[in-house]
Each structure stands twice: as structure tokens, then as C-alpha cells.
Amino acid sequence: DAGITQSPRHKVTETGTPVTLRCHQTENHRYMYWYRQDPGHGLRLIHYSYGVKDTDKGEVSDGYSVSRSKTEDFLLTLESATSSQTSVYFCAIRVAGETDTQYFGPGTRLTVL
Amino acid sequence: GDSVTQMEGPVTLSEEAFLTINCTYTATGYPSLFWYVQYPGEGLQLLLKATKADDKGSNKGFEATYRKETTSFHLEKGSVQVSDSAVYFCALSDQGTYKYIFGTGTRLKVLA
Numbered sequence: 001d002a003g004i005t006q007s008p009r010h011k012v013t014e015t016g017t018p019v020t021l022r023c024h025q026t027e028n029h030r031y032m033y034w035y036r037q038d039p040g041h042g043l044r045l046i047h048y049s050y051g052v053k054d055t056d057k058g059e060v061s062d063g064y065s066v067s068r069s070k071t072e073d074f075l076l077t078l079e080s081a082t083s084s085q086t087s088v089y090f091c092a093i094r095v096a097g098e099t100d101t102q103y104f105g106p107g108t109r110l111t112v113l
Numbered sequence: 114g115d116s117v118t119q120m121e122g123p124v125t126l127s128e129e130a131f132l133t134i135n136c137t138y139t140a141t142g143y144p145s146l147f148w149y150v151q152y153p154g155e156g157l158q159l160l161l162k163a164t165k166a167d168d169k170g171s172n173k174g175f176e177a178t179y180r181k182e183t184t185s186f187h188l189e190k191g192s193v194q195v196s197d198s199a200v201y202f203c204a205l206s207d208q209g210t211y212k213y214i215f216g217t218g219t220r221l222k223v224l225a
Binding site: 031033035040041042043044045048050056058090092094100101102103104105106107 | 145147149155156157158159162202204206208210211212213215216217218
């Protein structure tokens with residue numbers, strides 16, 4: 001257990017509404033990641049962060065933004081949710097000194113109607 | 114860019130059968146390689162890893178060897194159990210950006 005929590009765990013929202021998902025870690029790891037998991041696609045990187053206020057895009061970043069104002073929190077925002085963003089979202093951290101190993105949170109299931 | 118290719122699932126086996134899930138990769142440089150397992154309704158858990166050529170990762174009876182010459186990291190287990198039923202993901206890490214690339218996952222179903 002790498003001390004990662006995600007909130008909310010489940011959310012149903014309507015098309016066009018903004019949504020923010022939160023990832024919280026308790027161990028001050030520098031790198032944090034947001035992925036989405038969809039059938040047939042595995043995990044795809046949305047955005048990642050390598051420090052406070054330092055973020056970069058992944059392969060499926062369109063329609064998503066992130067913020068990291070504190071080491072322990074990494075927020076993922078859907079500015080205007082669409083049905084194509086219905087997915088399971090996972091946060092992860094990278095543990096330095098352990099050969100680049102990632103540890104994952106429990107996931108957030110988001111449904112956009 | 115870097116990529117990971119896994120065999121298509123689902124894979125259905127009887128208990129105590131031998132398991133192989135194939136994984137090949139393309140990468141510039143020398144990535145670390147990983148297998149993760151995902152049980153229903155849960156996040157991914159690290160199963161095993163290898164950091165350089167010829168390294169063998171092992172855990173819970175599962176093994177995988179980092180083969181640079183064939184760019185492969187196949188997952189094996191000598192005798193599967195019903196409790197091994199899950200989705201297995203192969204992944205690599207980019208040493209320069211610390212981004213991770215995942216395969217599409219292979220669902221394993223073990224029948225009693």
C-alpha cells in the first residue's frame with residue numbers, strides 16, 4: 001500500500017458539466033500520474049507531474065487539465081465532460097529508488113450521461 | 114515511440130495448467146519492464162519487474178525474463194490457480210521521461 005487515495009470513487013455526471021477528480025498521496029513522492037482505462041486500450045496516460053506546478057501531457061490529454069499545488073495532491077479536471085470521457089480513472093505515483101516502480105490508487109469510475 | 118504488445122485474451126486454463134502470456138516491446142534505450150495484475154474492481158498491483166537484460170523477475174510463482182535480443186518479457190507460471198484469474202498488464206518505463214507505456218492487458222480465467 002503506497003498511501004494513495006482517490007476521490008470520489010464513483011461519479012455520474014451530465015454532458016457539459018465540469019468534473020474534478022482528486023488523487024492524494026501520503027508519502028511525498030515527486031512523480032504522479034493520471035491514466036484512463038478503457039476496454040481494448042489498456043491504460044493510457046492523460047497527464048503526469050514531476051513536481052509542484054510541473055506537469056506534462058500524455059497521449060490522451062485533450063479535454064483534460066491538471067493541477068498540482070501541493071506535493072500530495074494531483075487534481076484532474078474535465079472542463080466540460082463528454083460521453084467519450086466515461087471511463088475508469090487511475091492515479092499512480094512513481095517511487096524513486098525502487099527502479100521506477102509505479103503504484104496505483106483504487107480508481108474512480110466516471111460515467112458521463 | 115515506445116510501445117508494448119501483449120497477446121490477445123481472454124486466456125482460459127484449467128487449474129494447475131501452465132501459463133504463458135506473451136509480451137514484446139519496442140523502445141529506445143534500456144527500459145525497465147513490469148508485469149501488473151488487476152483483480153476485478155481493483156487498481157493495478159505490481160506483480161514483478163526487471164531492470165536490465167537477462168534479469169528474471171519473480172513473485173507468487175510467476176516469472177518473467179528480460180530478453181533484449183528478442184525484446185520480450187513473457188509471463189509464466191507453472192501451475193495456475195483459480196485465484197490467479199485477473200487481467201495482466203505488461204509495461205515499460207521510459208528512462209528519460211519517467212513515462213510508462215502499458216499493453217492492452219490479457220484477461221486470464223482459471224477454471225476449477
